[in-house]
Amino acid sequence: MANYRPEMTDEGLHRLHTTIVLDEFGEPRELSLTGERPLTIYLDKREIVTLMTMGAQPELLTLGYLRNQGLVEQLEDIIAIQVDWDVEAVAVTTRQARTDLDQVLSKRTVTSGCGQGTMFGNVMDSLNKLTLQCPSFSAESIYQALDGVTEYNKMYKQAGAVHGCALCTANKTDIFVEDVGRHNAVDAISGWMWLNDISGDDKVFYTTGRLTSEMVIKVAQMQVPLLLSRSGVTEMGLRLAKQIGIGMVARAKGKHFLVYNGQDQFHSN
Amino acid sequence: MANYRPEMTDEGLHRLHTTIVLDEFGEPRELSLTGERPLTIYLDKREIVTLMTMGAQPELLTLGYLRNQGLVEQLEDIIAIQVDWDVEAVAVTTRQARTDLDQVLSKRTVTSGCGQGTMFGNVMDSLNKLTLQCPSFSAESIYQALDGVTEYNKMYKQAGAVHGCALCTANKTDIFVEDVGRHNAVDAISGWMWLNDISGDDKVFYTTGRLTSEMVIKVAQMQVPLLLSRSGVTEMGLRLAKQIGIGMVARAKGKHFLVYNGQDQFHSN
Numbered sequence: 001m002a003n004y005r006p007e008m009t010d011e012g013l014h015r016l017h018t019t020i021v022l023d024e025f026g027e028p029r030e031l032s033l034t035g036e037r038p039l040t041i042y043l044d045k046r047e048i049v050t051l052m053t054m055g056a057q058p059e060l061l062t063l064g065y066l067r068n069q070g071l072v073e074q075l076e077d078i079i080a081i082q083v084d085w086d087v088e089a090v091a092v093t094t095r096q097a098r099t100d101l102d103q104v105l106s107k108r109t110v111t112s113g114c115g116q117g118t119m120f121g122n123v124m125d126s127l128n129k130l131t132l133q134c135p136s137f138s139a140e141s142i143y144q145a146l147d148g149v150t151e152y153n154k155m156y157k158q159a160g161a162v163h164g165c166a167l168c169t170a171n172k173t174d175i176f177v178e179d180v181g182r183h184n185a186v187d188a189i190s191g192w193m194w195l196n197d198i199s200g201d202d203k204v205f206y207t208t209g210r211l212t213s214e215m216v217i218k219v220a221q222m223q224v225p226l227l228l229s230r231s232g233v234t235e236m237g238l239r240l241a242k243q244i245g246i247g248m249v250a251r252a253k254g255k256h257f258l259v260y261n262g263q264d265q266f267h268s269n
Numbered sequence: 270m271a272n273y274r275p276e277m278t279d280e281g282l283h284r285l286h287t288t289i290v291l292d293e294f295g296e297p298r299e300l301s302l303t304g305e306r307p308l309t310i311y312l313d314k315r316e317i318v319t320l321m322t323m324g325a326q327p328e329l330l331t332l333g334y335l336r337n338q339g340l341v342e343q344l345e346d347i348i349a350i351q352v353d354w355d356v357e358a359v360a361v362t363t364r365q366a367r368t369d370l371d372q373v374l375s376k377r378t379v380t381s382g383c384g385q386g387t388m389f390g391n392v393m394d395s396l397n398k399l400t401l402q403c404p405s406f407s408a409e410s411i412y413q414a415l416d417g418v419t420e421y422n423k424m425y426k427q428a429g430a431v432h433g434c435a436l437c438t439a440n441k442t443d444i445f446v447e448d449v450g451r452h453n454a455v456d457a458i459s460g461w462m463w464l465n466d467i468s469g470d471d472k473v474f475y476t477t478g479r480l481t482s483e484m485v486i487k488v489a490q491m492q493v494p495l496l497l498s499r500s501g502v503t504e505m506g507l508r509l510a511k512q513i514g515i516g517m518v519a520r521a522k523g524k525h526f527l528v529y530n531g532q533d534q535f536h537s538n
Contacts, residue, residue: 019529024526033502257292258291
């Protein structure tokens with residue numbers, strides 16, 4: 001059922017807001033601002049969560065959120081995803097509403113809830129079984145991926161205050177998503193992969209944000225074996241990448257980058 | 270009871286991790302890494318949440334988290350805060366364990382849970398009643414605050430991948446906290462204010478991170494009327510600052526900054 005698609009609205013917001021600011025001399029300047037809207041997800045009429053989002057890909061964000069939180073098992077279970085910005089909500093209809101949602105949602109909070117960023121405890125068990133194989137990669141392949149995403153970083157350049165994430169195959173950027181939070185951008189990409197039945201194993205995942213444990217976990221869930229970031233790495237992010245076998249390249253800007261994990265698979269020429 | 274202090278451990282972690290990376294030419298380099306540890310909060314033996322933290326101020330982080338999430342009403346309700354890194358947990362003991370915790374925790378998840386960053390819905394109602402008065406401020410006062418925090422940004426300079434937040438009074442930095450997430454750093458400062466009975470009304474709040482809605486909400490809860498950031502601003506962050514009356518200065522680096530809100534209170538000389 002690779003081509004199954006739920007009914008979906010196409011309610012992406014692409015509007016830039018502007019505002020007048022004063023610089024340090026008191027001179028006015030007009031600036032672009034990144035939009036940020038609450039979007040409340042209703043799963044079969046049950047309120048699940050309110051995400052703060054730029055709103056460019058609300059349907060994909062919803063899909064990826066439900067997938068990554070384990071709230072829907074299969075894409076085919078979803079009949080429709082309907083975004084309505086007038087009420088800042090998205091209604092998800094499934095074939096058979098879960099009857100254990102109370103239990104799932106309360107367990108979630110209690111057995112470690114949101115680590116001010118994402119679910120953590122629930123995921124760690126499944127991670128222990130997960131092993132990926134970092135592919136062989138070269139400096140040239142990293143430069144190609146970086147060149148590819150540069151063109152997409154437009155919102156960041158215009159207004160700042162967003163994170164960008166991309167999925168790349170060799171020198172092609174398959175999808176680039178920007179949002180006010182890293183987690184939203186990752187979730188939207190995960191939703192896109194689900195919708196289009198895309199496997200992660202020949203992909204590179206790029207992010208402008210830092211590689212913390214939560215980012216590594218999300219990318220591992222998407223089965224992508226090579227991670228590339230413009231920013232830094234935390235100790236636990238690196239530890240998880242080593243445990244799972246994900247290649248990790250960070251501080252990648254212009255012609256510079258550092259290989260944190262997968263060094264045996266890296267060749268500089 | 271300004272001087273009430275719960276019993277508290279002093280289990281801050283201050284260790285930097287190091288790792289060997291390869292640069293783009295395949296040359297090895299030794300790098301510092303920011304530590305990142307899970308810390309599970311138990312409130313009267315009930316598991317509440319697992320936070321990913323650098324761990325420098327785990328007791329203050331716990332205090333601020335419980336305060337900002339409305340899980341403990343008053344500092345005096347807390348008897349002890351005991352951090353034990355061997356089990357990556359902090360045990361909080363109160364005078365009278367809440368009997369409505371199930372209800373509070375489940376409501377939390379359902380009526381909008383964690384906005385992949387923080388609780389949102391619960392807080393919006395109280396925000397509607399909140400009004401702050403942005404003080405008069407000058408370019409000189411902004412430079413003073415910036416000079417003050419520069420000295421403290423050491424972890425960031427060493428290892429990157431952290432956010433720093435500070436509370437400043439005129440040219441003095443009262444407290445500076447770094448953590449892997451902005452929300453943790455804000456919570457730790459909130460915990461410090463609670464513990465030391467510090468009011469926010471003559472303070473400036475500084476952060477290296479972006480001023481999204483969630484950051485503005487947290488700072489508003491702390492009653493701080495002037496916000497200063499090295500990074501950008503989102504449209505909803507600005508909208509909330511305007512609604513509440515918080516002065517907002519962003520993109521502040523070196524001798525440059527932009528005044529997003531509180532422009533009538535700003536004088537450039």
